[in-house]
Amino acid sequence: MEKLFCIFIVCLSLFYSHHAIARNAQAAFYLGLEPQISTLDDTFRILGTPISKRDNKIFIICKYRVAEIAIDKKTKKIGIIIIYDPSFKDVNGLMIGDSYDKVSTLLNDTGKGDAIYDIKKKVTYIFNQENVVEEIVYGSLSK
Numbered sequence: 807m808e809k810l811f812c813i814f815i816v817c818l819s820l821f822y823s824h825h826a827i828a829r830n831a832q833a834a835f836y837l838g839l840e841p842q843i844s845t846l847d848d849t850f851r852i853l854g855t856p857i858s859k860r861d862n863k864i865f866i867i868c869k870y871r872v873a874e875i876a877i878d879k880k881t882k883k884i885g886i887i888i889i890y891d892p893s894f895k896d897v898n899g900l901m902i903g904d905s906y907d908k909v910s911t912l913l914n915d916t917g918k919g920d921a922i923y924d925i926k927k928k929v930t931y932i933f934n935q936e937n938v939v940e941e942i943v944y945g946s947l948s949k
Contacts, residue, residue: 834897834927834944836873836887841928841945844884846877886945896942897927906937 834841838852849856849868853875856868865885866877872891877884892902900909906922909915909931915922922931932941 834887834929836889836891836894836944839875839884839887841884841886842881845882849875849877849884884945886943889942889944890940894942896944897929898924900931900939900942902939902942904931904939906933909939 838844839848846866846868853868853870853873856870856875858869860867860869861879864879866879868875868877872889872894874888874890875884876886876888889896890902895901898912900912909922913922913924920933922933923929924931928944928946930943931939932943934940
């Protein structure tokens with residue numbers, strides 16, 4: 807009976823760990839920070855002391871060399887992460903400097919403009935005048 811119980815527990819843990827890995831593969835993380843999940847304390851623990859920190863009525867904005875993090879004062883959770891890190895490959899496999907054509911083809915977006923939004927993963931790609939990705943934005947400030 808104990809063997810069956812142990813086998814059941816092992817199978818159950820394998821099922822749940824596989825589910826967690828599959829879910830995390832789709833999440834928009836930046837160095838372990840995730841919008842609507844991570845907090846200001848997580849930000850300081852992972853990225854350290856910001857270059858600058860400013861507050862307004864709604865957000866605390868921490869600026870780092872490679873990213874800006876906006877934390878909602880009410881929920882204490884990260885609202886958005888703006889990524890400038892040229893070495894970071896995002897949840898879609900895209901990077902700063904990738905072309906508009908590459909992003910629009912990958913996301914099947916035929917529109918024109920200076921931004922493309924991935925609705926499923928809540929990622930926005932902001933393009934500069936040369937039509938290359940200048941910023942990758944995880945999360946959304948609108949509710």
